[in-house]
Every structure is written in C-alpha cells, then in structure tokens.
Amino acid sequence: MAFFVVPCYNEEEVLPETSKRLKEKLQQLISEKLISEKSRILFVNDGSKDRTWFIIKELHHSDPLYSGATLSRNRGHQNALLAGLMSAKNYADFVISLDADLQDDINAIDSMIEKYYEGYDIVYGVRSSRKTDTFFKRFTAEGYYKFIKLLGADIVFNHADYRLMSKRALDDLSEYSEVNLFLRGIVPMLGYKTTSVFYERGERFAGESKYPLKKMLAFALEGVTSLSTKPLRFITLLGFVIFFVSLLMLIYSLVQWFVDETVIGWASVICSIWAIGGLVLLSIGVVGEYIGKIYLETKHRPRYKISEFLNS
Structure with missing residues (x-):
C-alpha cells in the first residue's frame, strides 16, 4: 500500500487541481498494479487560516482515496510533513512526500516506485536543472547546498522534500526526536539503500509561494545549526x-x-x-x-x- 503525503498551508487555490492530478496519478498506478487499491492521498493541514481544511474534509467525504489530518495549530512545513509521514507509516508499505503546489513533476513517482521494487528504501526526487528559478534564487540555493556540504552535513544536492521512503526507513526516522527539524538533512543519516530520480521542476500553477525570502533564510539557518557544529x-x-x-x-x-x-x-x-x-x-x-x-x-x-x- 502507498500513501502520498502532502503538507498544506493556505492552499485553497491549488487544492482542487492538486487533488485532481494526484487522484489521476494514484488511479493510474493502481490500474497498472504498481500499488494497492487501498492506497491513499493524505493531505496534512498545517493550521491554515483559509478554507484548506474544509476542502480536505469535502474531498474525503466525496472519495475514500483522500485522507486528511489537521494540526491543532500552525507548526511549520517540516513538522506538518513529519506528522503526515508518521501517520501514514502505520498503514503504508512506502510513502511519497510532495508539496501541494505540484511544482515537482508527479510523473517521477513512477520511477520512484520502480526503484522501490528494485530494493531501494529511500528514493530522492532531484531537480535536473534550475531553469525556472531567478538568477538570485538559483545562485543562493546552489551556494547553500555547497556551503552546508562544506560544513560536513550529508545532504542531497538540489533535493527538497520530494522523496519515497519505505516503512522501515520511516520507523527509523520516528526514533529521531529532535525538535529542530531539517528532514532533508536527517533522512540521509538513516543509512539505507538510496538512489535518486531526476525531473524538471515546473511553475506554481496557482496561489503564492509559502516560502518568502525571510522564511527561506530562517530555514537555511535551521539546516546549518541542526546538522553541523x-x-x-x-x-x-x-x-x-x-x-x-x-x-x-x-x-x-x-x-x-x-x-x-x-x-x-x-x-x-x-x-x-x-x-x-x-x-x-x-x-x-x-x-x-x-x-x-x-x-x-x-x-x-x-x-x-x-x-x-x-x-x-
């Protein structure tokens, strides 16, 4: 059984289209017998202030393929993602995490599942290029990856939180109890057999980015201080x-x-x-x-x- 885990914060503009595309992908994988009919799409509401949770509940009541969880208050992307992963691991053989804006190409999921059946416990979704980014974002992002590598942290270049994780990898992840979360730095510490699939990242089709410069800088600082002394x-x-x-x-x-x-x-x-x-x-x-x-x-x-x- 597979679960797609999608953290959401104020995503009412993208959820109708996101849920539609993910359902089509899930049904395709089920029809190809790559995943079980009991597989689900789990939306995690991170204390949104708009109609996000209302839409998730409507989706669940209209179709059992959709599952939902809501946090008691906003706890940030990493905690919302972890909440979804830990909830899904009780049901799934493997979990695929991705963002609600679907800028990450969902067609890469097919390759991730193939790698899982080849024996890989963790499959990273890695951007093949940053053509869609501005010069500033491309320069700072790639510079950050190189900088954090220089500090000794084991992190996958050009990878965010688009990944597949097996149940045993998630079980081990649950033992990491730190409050200051930087999952893209913690997951490589698990040590299981890993590989990567490459994809082109698209533009956000609706709404605004939930990671302005201020949040990106705070997240970058979190990564440095969480992973290196x-x-x-x-x-x-x-x-x-x-x-x-x-x-x-x-x-x-x-x-x-x-x-x-x-x-x-x-x-x-x-x-x-x-x-x-x-x-x-x-x-x-x-x-x-x-x-x-x-x-x-x-x-x-x-x-x-x-x-x-x-x-x-």
Missing part, C-alpha cells in the same frame, strides 16, 4: 587568528617605539575596536543560536498535535 569551531579558529594578529601588532608597535617612529593612529584604533566588537557580537550570536536550540530540545515539547484524522 562547525560554526562553533570557526569561532574558535577566528579567536586564535585575532589573537595572533594582536601579537603581530604588539611586536610592530614595540619596534616602532624603539626606532622612535611612533605615530598615533586614531582611525586604525577605532576601526580595530569596531571590527573586533563586531566579531565578538557575531560569535555570541552564533553561540546563542546553539544554546537556544539546546534549550528547546531539553523541554521535550511535542513537535505537533493532530486534532483530527480522516481515513477510510
């Missing part, structure tokens, strides 16, 4: 470098004093104070970010609460 090591290295430079400046000042060429440099002193002060504040900020995450983790608060679940 190297920024803390960089601070230590920076401290040694500044200390070494200060020793050189001390030696230089002594030499200038001995040769009687001392020059009072107000500008250089002020610049040094501002530079070192800025580095100190930046370092405190990075350390504070990690301490804040430790604080949240120690509370062991639930990552989400499902207030209603609809499944035939």
Whole structure:
C-alpha cells in the first residue's frame, strides 16, 4: 500500500487541481498494479487560516482515496510533513512526500516506485536543472547546498522534500526526536539503500509561494545549526587568528617605539575596536543560536498535535 503525503498551508487555490492530478496519478498506478487499491492521498493541514481544511474534509467525504489530518495549530512545513509521514507509516508499505503546489513533476513517482521494487528504501526526487528559478534564487540555493556540504552535513544536492521512503526507513526516522527539524538533512543519516530520480521542476500553477525570502533564510539557518557544529569551531579558529594578529601588532608597535617612529593612529584604533566588537557580537550570536536550540530540545515539547484524522 502507498500513501502520498502532502503538507498544506493556505492552499485553497491549488487544492482542487492538486487533488485532481494526484487522484489521476494514484488511479493510474493502481490500474497498472504498481500499488494497492487501498492506497491513499493524505493531505496534512498545517493550521491554515483559509478554507484548506474544509476542502480536505469535502474531498474525503466525496472519495475514500483522500485522507486528511489537521494540526491543532500552525507548526511549520517540516513538522506538518513529519506528522503526515508518521501517520501514514502505520498503514503504508512506502510513502511519497510532495508539496501541494505540484511544482515537482508527479510523473517521477513512477520511477520512484520502480526503484522501490528494485530494493531501494529511500528514493530522492532531484531537480535536473534550475531553469525556472531567478538568477538570485538559483545562485543562493546552489551556494547553500555547497556551503552546508562544506560544513560536513550529508545532504542531497538540489533535493527538497520530494522523496519515497519505505516503512522501515520511516520507523527509523520516528526514533529521531529532535525538535529542530531539517528532514532533508536527517533522512540521509538513516543509512539505507538510496538512489535518486531526476525531473524538471515546473511553475506554481496557482496561489503564492509559502516560502518568502525571510522564511527561506530562517530555514537555511535551521539546516546549518541542526546538522553541523562547525560554526562553533570557526569561532574558535577566528579567536586564535585575532589573537595572533594582536601579537603581530604588539611586536610592530614595540619596534616602532624603539626606532622612535611612533605615530598615533586614531582611525586604525577605532576601526580595530569596531571590527573586533563586531566579531565578538557575531560569535555570541552564533553561540546563542546553539544554546537556544539546546534549550528547546531539553523541554521535550511535542513537535505537533493532530486534532483530527480522516481515513477510510
């Protein structure tokens, strides 16, 4: 049995078309006997403020192929996705996660399922190119993937959250209990047999993106601090470098004093104070970010609460 898990936040504009396309794909796969007739499409409402949950309930009552779950409040894309995955794993042999805007080509699902039957537990949907992105988004996204790799995180280049996961991979994922979620970095840690399928990403056919620049930056920071401690090591290295430079400046000042060429440099002193002060504040900020995450983790608060679940 297969489940399509689709997180939704204020997606009333796209849901009618999304549900139609996914149903056609599900029925095609059932007719080709690639998946069971009991397979479902699970929409997860992440505390939407529009009619998203109302539409999901209507879809469920009109056709048992549609399932639905709603969180008690908005918890963010990653938590909504995790809620759907953990709910679906109790029923499915494998789960495919994808976004509600269907910019990810759903025809790649056929190849994902083929790879699953070949023995792969995790199949990543990877963009073959970024032609549809603006230069800024393409440059920053690809730069981020390279940067996070440099920090030592195991992450699949140009992959978001479009993937297939087997039941045993989901069972292992459920053991990862951190509050600060970055699934595209956690899933590679599971260590099962993995592969990728490639596809062209399309344009969003309705509505607006739920990831403006502010949210994208916050998500990027979440990924770095959740997966790597190297920024803390960089601070230590920076401290040694500044200390070494200060020793050189001390030696230089002594030499200038001995040769009687001392020059009072107000500008250089002020610049040094501002530079070192800025580095100190930046370092405190990075350390504070990690301490804040430790604080949240120690509370062991639930990552989400499902207030209603609809499944035939």
